[in-house]
Amino acid sequence: MTTLQRRVIQAGMLALIALALASEFSVTFHLPESVSWQLVGPAERPWYSPLVDILPGAAFILAGLIELRPRTRVGLLMLGVGVGLLLGGEGLTLMLARALPPQIVLGAVVIASSVWPVVLLHLLLAFPRGALASRLDRFVVRFFYVALPLVSLLALAIMVVEPTFGIHSQLLFGVATGAALAVELAFLLIGAGLVIRRWLLGGRARRRSMSPLVLAMVPYVAVILLSLGGIVQYQIWRIPATYLEGLLMASPLALVAVPVGVWIGLLRSGLDMSSVGDLVVQLSGGLVPEKLQPALAQALHDPSLQVAYWLPAQGWFADLEGSRLELPTSDSERASTVLGDPAGPVAALIYDSSLRHEGQLAETAAAAVRMALENARLQVQLRAQLEEVRQSRARLVEAADSERQRVERNLHDGAQQQLVTLLLSMQATKAEALRRSDRATARLIDANMAELKQALDELRELAHGIHPTILTQAGLLPAIRSLTDRCPIPVEVKGELGDDRMAPPLEAALYFVVAESVTNAVKHSKGRRMSISLDRRAGWAAVEVSDDGVGGADLSHGSGLRGLTDRIAAVGGRLEVKTAPGEGTVVHAEVPCE
Amino acid sequence: MLIVDDHAGFRGVARQLLQGIGRQVVGEVGTGGEALREARRLKPDLVLLDIQLPDLDGLDVAASLSSDPEPPAVVLVSSRDASDYGPRLDGCGALGFIAKADLSAESLMALLES
Numbered sequence: 001m002t003t004l005q006r007r008v009i010q011a012g013m014l015a016l017i018a019l020a021l022a023s024e025f026s027v028t029f030h031l032p033e034s035v036s037w038q039l040v041g042p043a044e045r046p047w048y049s050p051l052v053d054i055l056p057g058a059a060f061i062l063a064g065l066i067e068l069r070p071r072t073r074v075g076l077l078m079l080g081v082g083v084g085l086l087l088g089g090e091g092l093t094l095m096l097a098r099a100l101p102p103q104i105v106l107g108a109v110v111i112a113s114s115v116w117p118v119v120l121l122h123l124l125l126a127f128p129r130g131a132l133a134s135r136l137d138r139f140v141v142r143f144f145y146v147a148l149p150l151v152s153l154l155a156l157a158i159m160v161v162e163p164t165f166g167i168h169s170q171l172l173f174g175v176a177t178g179a180a181l182a183v184e185l186a187f188l189l190i191g192a193g194l195v196i197r198r199w200l201l202g203g204r205a206r207r208r209s210m211s212p213l214v215l216a217m218v219p220y221v222a223v224i225l226l227s228l229g230g231i232v233q234y235q236i237w238r239i240p241a242t243y244l245e246g247l248l249m250a251s252p253l254a255l256v257a258v259p260v261g262v263w264i265g266l267l268r269s270g271l272d273m274s275s276v277g278d279l280v281v282q283l284s285g286g287l288v289p290e291k292l293q294p295a296l297a298q299a300l301h302d303p304s305l306q307v308a309y310w311l312p313a314q315g316w317f318a319d320l321e322g323s324r325l326e327l328p329t330s331d332s333e334r335a336s337t338v339l340g341d342p343a344g345p346v347a348a349l350i351y352d353s354s355l356r357h358e359g360q361l362a363e364t365a366a367a368a369v370r371m372a373l374e375n376a377r378l379q380v381q382l383r384a385q386l387e388e389v390r391q392s393r394a395r396l397v398e399a400a401d402s403e404r405q406r407v408e409r410n411l412h413d414g415a416q417q418q419l420v421t422l423l424l425s426m427q428a429t430k431a432e433a434l435r436r437s438d439r440a441t442a443r444l445i446d447a448n449m450a451e452l453k454q455a456l457d458e459l460r461e462l463a464h465g466i467h468p469t470i471l472t473q474a475g476l477l478p479a480i481r482s483l484t485d486r487c488p489i490p491v492e493v494k495g496e497l498g499d500d501r502m503a504p505p506l507e508a509a510l511y512f513v514v515a516e517s518v519t520n521a522v523k524h525s526k527g528r529r530m531s532i533s534l535d536r537r538a539g540w541a542a543v544e545v546s547d548d549g550v551g552g553a554d555l556s557h558g559s560g561l562r563g564l565t566d567r568i569a570a571v572g573g574r575l576e577v578k579t580a581p582g583e584g585t586v587v588h589a590e591v592p593c594e
Numbered sequence: 595m596l597i598v599d600d601h602a603g604f605r606g607v608a609r610q611l612l613q614g615i616g617r618q619v620v621g622e623v624g625t626g627g628e629a630l631r632e633a634r635r636l637k638p639d640l641v642l643l644d645i646q647l648p649d650l651d652g653l654d655v656a657a658s659l660s661s662d663p664e665p666p667a668v669v670l671v672s673s674r675d676a677s678d679y680g681p682r683l684d685g686c687g688a689l690g691f692i693a694k695a696d697l698s699a700e701s702l703m704a705l706l707e708s
Contacts, residue, residue: 412646412673412674413646413673416673417601417604417673417694418603420604420673420694420695421601421603421604421607421694423694423695424604424607424608424611424694424697425607427611427698428607428610428611428614431614431699453695456695460674460675464678468678469674469678469679470677470678470679470680473678473679473680473682474679474680474681474682475680478680478681479680481680482677482678482680485677486677
């Protein structure tokens with residue numbers, strides 16, 4: 001719409017209001033008796049008639065002029081309602097009838113009076129964007145744009161030509177007015193149904209802007225229902241019918257609330273846009289990625305909003321934690337806006353599909369936060385890479401553990417088994433030597449057996465150090481007890497780890513922390529006692545090994561503790577060492593577990 | 595007696611040892627599955643059962659045999675130590691455990707007499 005067109009519309013509308021005001025004046029003070037009787041009957045006009053004629057129409061027109069904007073039809077629709085209301089007013093009708101043939105004026109009045117309710121329905125269904133969203137809405141609105149004026153004109157035509165039909169005229173008139181009533185009733189019911197449906201199906205964002213308008217309709221609907229119901233039931237309610245007819249006549253006054261509702265609704269939409277402005281202000285103050293999603297959710301009034309970051313290396317969208325997110329399909333309850341080039345997007349917003357009807361709100365917000373999203377995306381990418389590294393480290397540790405187990409098994413089942421069988425053979429040989437009273441040979445075999453037993457013990461220790469069988473067989477606590485049973489320093493084991501076994505990588509990680517700490521304490525601490533505390537609660541398992549030795553361990557030397565720190569980190573845990581001089585050493589490790 | 599071990603060399607030495615103390619060896623098998631089948635068929639009074647078997651865990655075989663109506667006495671053996679198995683040894687229904695390195699006529703007799 002060009003500026004010139006807008007100016008013309010504004011001037012025309014203001015002129016129409018002025019004309020309507022003038023007509024009220026002329027009707028009230030200069031009404032020719034003949035015209036008055038012909039058009040509105042001889043009844044006296046109530047004192048509030050000028051208000052009913054002018055106020056609702058003028059309110060719609062003024063509000064429509066304010067909202068007359070290039071990209072939305074809301075203003076035009078409001079002008080349509082306003083013009084219809086004004087043209088249907090008594091004063092203007094009478095004044096026009098003085099200049100034009102009454103039939104033409106009546107036809108125009110009938111069309112105006114039957115079209116403005118359809119325009120109002122159009123407004124309700126298209127608010128706040130100004131365009132009808134669903135195919136059903138479009139069909140219904142178009143149908144009634146044609147049907148309502150048509151049946152009303154038909155009824156008027158029959159009324160005008162009625163006398164020529166003779167005895168059939170009453171029947172014909174009855175059919176025509178009946179058809180008009182049926183179409184009007186259908187319009188009211190279907191229109192109300194569509195508005196309620198739209199309000200119910202709309203998400204939080206749509207209801208937020210639509211609610212003021214729907215609420216503004218309540219007084220009008222209430223007045224109509226009350227007066228219609230009252231006229232039917234006036235004998236029961238004992239309310240004089242004239243009062244109720246007066247109420248029905250004054251009912252358009254209740255429509256004044258609607259432009260106010262439109263204004264509040266648009267203000268809310270406008271506030272939503274301005275909240276995007278607030279978001280930009282927040283961003284300029286520095287917004288950490290974690291706050292970005294809540295800030296966007298607040299700006300768009302959609303708590304379910306999610307930010308999905310594009311990870312080019314992986315080729316999918318992910319949340320802030322790096323977990324994969326799928327964009328919704330077009331027919332789902334969720335909608336999305338992708339930022340950046342479709343071939344190489346930056347991020348996407350996933351939100352309630354009702355926000356799609358809120359004009360450019362989501363796109364505007366997304367554009368406003370694009371830079372911040374780009375930064376956040378880089379962070380997410382980094383986190384996803386870190387997560388990959390963590391997982392690959394965990395896989396390496398797991399692979400190393402299973403390799404240790406394999407070597408341990410091979411030692412036992414291969415070399416150790418052979419040596420044990422050899423030992424038993426030597427025992428049998430010794431028994432045979434003794435049976436032959438060959439004591440010298442028996443002693444020699446004894447000496448060899450002692451050597452062999454020592455070799456077996458060393459082999460068993462070696463295998464145990466590589467991967468203790470008891471850890472696989474019986475779990476962490478028995479493995480720790482077995483370890484402490486062989487420890488030369490007294491060790492107290494406190495606490496429990498629960499009945500359920502932990503995952504093998506967790507058990508191995510904690511076991512090797514205890515084993516390495518006990519070995520270090522025995523070798524270097526010069527302590528006399530050690531204590532091992534175990535704890536498992538709220539998704540965490542912890543071990544703590546402490547000694548009463550000299551402390552002051554040099555953590556930079558040796559790869560033992562460094563390797564343990566890595567091993568614990570690989571399973572998502574952490575390791576702390578306190579070793580102040582003279583205060584012993586405390587090694588604390590904890591890992592997340594079910 | 596039934597000897598269960600996947601290592602043929604050990605089975606030979608064990609047979610020699612058991613026969614040396616006057617025990618009759620009715621069978622020798624190398625897997626847990628065969629051990630269960632033969633123990634139920636031959637009904638030996640004693641089973642010398644290795645824990646590390648290629649198919650089943652010897653501790654599970656012992657537990658299964660101990661739930662039979664007339665269970666044989668089971669002596670578990672392993673090239674590993676008792677401490678490697680921890681509390682699992684106590685609940686498997688076996689008569690006892692002897693590390694293979696400590697297996698002798700004396701240790702076996704001592705266990706059977708206890």
